[in-house]
Amino acid sequence: MNLYEPTPGQQVFGLHLPDYDELQGCIRCGRCLPVCPTYQQTQLEMFSPRGRLSLLRAVEDGKLALTDGVEDHLYHCLDCRACNTVCPPGVRIGELIVRGRVAIEDKHPRPFLIKFMLRHVLTGAERAALLSGPLRLVQALRLDRLAAAVLRHVPGPVGRRLGELIELAPHPGRPLARELAEVEPATGPQRHRVAFFLGCMMNVAMPDVSRATVRVLRRAGCDVLTPRGQACCGAPHDDQAMLDFSRDLARKNIALFEPLLDEVEAVVTDCAGCSGALKEYAEWLHDDPEWRERARRFSAKVRDVTEWLDAIWPEELTPVHRPATATYHDPCHLANLQNVRSQPRRLLGRVTGLEMHPLPDSHPVRCCGSAGIYNLTHTDMSRELLDRKMADVAATGAEVVVSANPGCLLQLEWGRRLTGQPIVVKHVVEVLDEGLNGQAQGDPRPRG
């Protein structure tokens, strides 16, 4: 073994990763291992960020064929970006794994159903709202419970998974998309103007939370502008290797919001997945000369709602909650990706009556297992992570579990149903909204 032999300087094999150079930047120190949720569960190198990058590099260097195993390992990544926050040489590990997924898409395409849904249904809040009617009808007739009960008795994992999927489905109210006026004026003293980005998941699964978001923004002195025809942020498509599609969605949103950018101080959204993606538009379109500058200008204005409210919160507003203990679960895409950690905590600190108890492993945050559609595609791993999170929640003794992302909220709500823990699960803005309206009784009850 010659230890000082030079490595090949270029790709030998054909993934043609544009980031091959950065891939080689991994120094294999292993710092990412202990913060990676899937490594924590398995203690197996292939389930670690370092391992995944090494597999990509081996394929690229011609040392490993592009096997089903490689695909499996790339998609076992939660895309939680915990690794990015600790990497000493600053390799953007999460992004590289997504690039790897794109590179293998030719030979290992995503399942048809996933692509179909992402291409034709999950393309924007208004379109996604079409799901809402049938879902509510089925739930009103209790056909979902019947189906889940039947499936639970079907032997084998498929029945169980389908049953779980049906149980996971939210019980939403009326979608919000077309209800909002283009300008909803401030209800408190007017100080700011913001544009509101309505996420698909928020609109379909928890429109009442976004109603609360708009109320709180207005109460805090913001005129809220919601342009019609918003596209999906593109995060789910990016995650599932549909890079061209997600870039198209980005261009649509930029074009839609551009006329407002001079007028508003910020583009605000109450979905951490969306705020993360919208902020990444600058990077997504960096190599597109026509869109680079436009994307940069748009992304620079994006604020997660927790970030924005923390920055502008009027001192005269004091939300009140009945005396209760609470805990805050950081969404990965808010904390690990956007480094928004202190803002939601400060906002919750303003709520009289809430006593905050911290969750362990919050910097970097350990994923709850929701992770986009991961809880549907990787049910077992997702469940293990949810079980750990619910045990952490129980140990805090919190009665109210607060988060800031629809995926996390649904997952935690599911955890509540599974464990029967006496908790309520809420978005930060719900706590603020109820606290400002004097209705924060917080009785344990299922969402929706």
Place this chain on the structure above:
Amino acid sequence: MDPRIIKELRDAVGAERVSTAAEDLVAYAYDGTWAEQQPDVVIHPQTTADVAAVLRIADAQRVPVVPRGAATGLAGGALPVAGGICLNLARMNRILDICIPDTLAVVQPGVITLDLQKAVEKHGFFYPPDPASVYQCTIGGNVATNAGGPRCLKYGVTGDYVLGLEVVVPGGRVLRLGGRTIKNVSGYNLMGLFIGSEGTLGVVTEVTVRLIPKPAAQMTALAAFPRLADACEAVGNILQAGVVPLVTELMDRATTRAVEDFKHLGLPTDVDALLLVAVDGDADAVTREIAQVAVILERSGAREVRQARSAQESEALWEGRRNLSPAIQRLARNKLGEDITVPRSKIPEMVARLADISRANDLPIIVYGHIGDGNLHPTILCDRRDAAIMRRVEQAAADILEAAVALGGTLSGEHGIGVFKRDHMLRGVDGNALAYMAGVKALFDPHDILNPGKKLPFD
């Protein structure tokens, strides 16, 4: 590898703990260095019995076995250079006992060092060894390399805390060595042989470590020395005054500049040496000692001394040292970090020789280290894609090791010999001693199946 051997292994430890998948072999082909070599099979033992079964079969079939913790090593110690079995001990990661009356902890080898530290701190206790990889490295690996860290001047190295070991030797016999007491002279100190043996004599499956009370307070001072020799002398002066510092961390001018470029902390970049000194103990003593240290630093030739007066200020002074690793990672595509150790009085001369070696080989070398214990980390900046550069790196690495030995020092203070420094053992270690080391190896591992090609310069 013969499929019959794989089958035997599967039958012995369970098929789900034995993997030959192509992806798995790729993922277990490396450690913290840049080198790579795939094993033929990866085994994930859960129990001592699993490890014993693997070593019994491997010894009978003459198959190499390479124990592996978190593979963070910097000397190639966990590389399966001869193929064979990679033994992934990461799954044996339970803290078995924290015994307060006896102030000790019993752990499995895959426990992450920081997890042990956090677990014992809940009880007010302290496990001091703190290698830079403390977040990710394992206790088993720490024992195998006798890992150190910045706090060694005051608190010693991993081996100073090991009270007992369970090891499995080739053939599968399980040895219980040491125990739960500080004093123990019953028989020879076989346990000592396994500490720092880099997986060449046996596989550590359980470790009993001593704990000490957690000091209540810590305080820090940072000094800028125009002359590096003065910084070394200052450490001697501090010790002479009766203060044993917790850490004495040196950063040379290039290292300081790298940190400053990365974080903009306002560190002075026009001096040869920055010296971070911390003391720990009870709150009153710490306040008194850090003031005393500051005076000594000034009298020893420091141009500027920043002395923390609160825990927050103390933290702020640590910022530079904390950002050292990411900062130097950004200096060059690849790095070769050495860990030579010389008598403290020889540090100025060693640093001068490093400058000569850097010039002679036309390679940037930055230097930082824990000067209280003489341990320096000269780091060669390089690019692995360039064959000409890599030839010079090989030469510079050899020059550094030779210089350390010439000054009465040693090849490795804490990383281990592994495969990277193996060829230098002939010059770095007394010849008669080497012969006895070969005898020890033959005694425990007569068929040379455990981590072959490592540590000792014989095949």
